[in-house]
Ligand SMILES: NC(=O)C1=CN([C@@H]2O[C@H](COP(=O)(O)OP(=O)(O)OC[C@H]3O[C@@H](n4cnc5c(N)ncnc54)[C@H](OP(=O)(O)O)[C@@H]3O)[C@@H](O)[C@H]2O)C=CC1
Ligand SMILES: CC[C@](O)(C(C)=O)C(=O)O
């Protein structure tokens with residue numbers, strides 16, 4: 001059984017009189033900074049000169065400064081900059097200003113696990129990784145809920161690194177849902193696997209393949225969008241609420257029979273074999289090397305694919321339908 005922590009296991013007192021520098025104010029950065037601030041923690045935001053995010057952070061009432069100055073004033077530095085930008089930022093604006101006994105924190109283990117950042121031995125190295133998008137980390141916090149977190153300790157220089165990680169997880173709302181203790185290796189490999197094979201890569205490919213199959217067979221694209229994309233969330237909400245059983249309780253018996261007889265024809269043993277290959281490429285560093293090289297080459301594949309995907313018919317018809325809904329889907 002995993003080691004799990006909840007609010008009763010966290011001691012927010014360890015963050016009293018401490019300053020947290022949240023470096024980056026994007027998806028995760030804005031959520032961590034605002035949630036910690038609302039939880040009574042002293043937060044400063046570290047950004048660079050000319051950052052698009054700086055005005056947003058200032059408008060939210062937060063103190064913003066350049067990263068080096070933020071690190072100089074901080075006890076805990078949470079790095080929430082894009083993974084591929086972190087090593088250069090760390091060398092230039094973070095490492096020179098680290099003091100013994102400080103805490104360096106990450107929301108994803110990529111750079112520590114793949115050896116792109118090597119902190120000195122006299123600082124704590126922790127991870128507090130929300131298992132959900134940053135905008136949801138913020139919206140759930142505001143609703144009194146929370147996104148579950150993973151925590152890990154890579155270096156415990158002060159002897160209370162785990163306590164700091166748990167207090168931080170509580171500050172961003174994660175302990176309301178559950179905080180699972182793990183390692184940098186396990187978080188990195190499972191997170192990359194999940195986003196590639198299931199949550200992002202897998203789900204996008206499944207929805208697009210379903211949409212294309214219906215449209216190519218002559219059905220209305222709007223109908224295909226409702227069936228294969230919009231309804232996905234409604235079905236998944238039931239799974240999150242009460243497991244596959246609750247989803248199957250709510251759907252018709254006709255749908256449940258189709259689920260049992262067809263699911264395995266779509267996600268086959270071949271698919272699982274490919275999933276295992278994907279996991280191996282994450283474990284042996286092939287994916288990390290490819291992603292770092294793609295960035296060194298200025299992202300030719302990433303940028304071209306992003307443009308093509310944005311023009312897929314499922315995106316066009318989806319935008320038109322969402323525009324006409326009397327509420328904003330997801331709200
Ligand atoms: N997105 C998510 O929901 C999740 C992300 N994570 C992890 O969180 C971390 C942050 O990712 P994410 O929130 O997606 O990142 P985003 O791309 O959303 O935001 C990055 C932020 O970093 C700022 N930034 C870029 N370069 C610098 C720099 N040199 N110095 C200071 N700030 C800089 C950007 O500013 P500007 O925009 O002005 O350039 C922006 O505010 C990553 O480790 C990621 O793996 C973990 C769990 C989920
Ligand atoms: C699923 C993608 C994610 O891992 C996340 C939101 O948890 C990410 O890196 O953004």
Ligand SMILES: [Mg+2]
Nearest residue numbers: 130131132191
């Ligand atoms: Mg993730």
Ligand SMILES: [Mg+2]
Nearest residue numbers: 108191192195
């Ligand atoms: Mg991720």
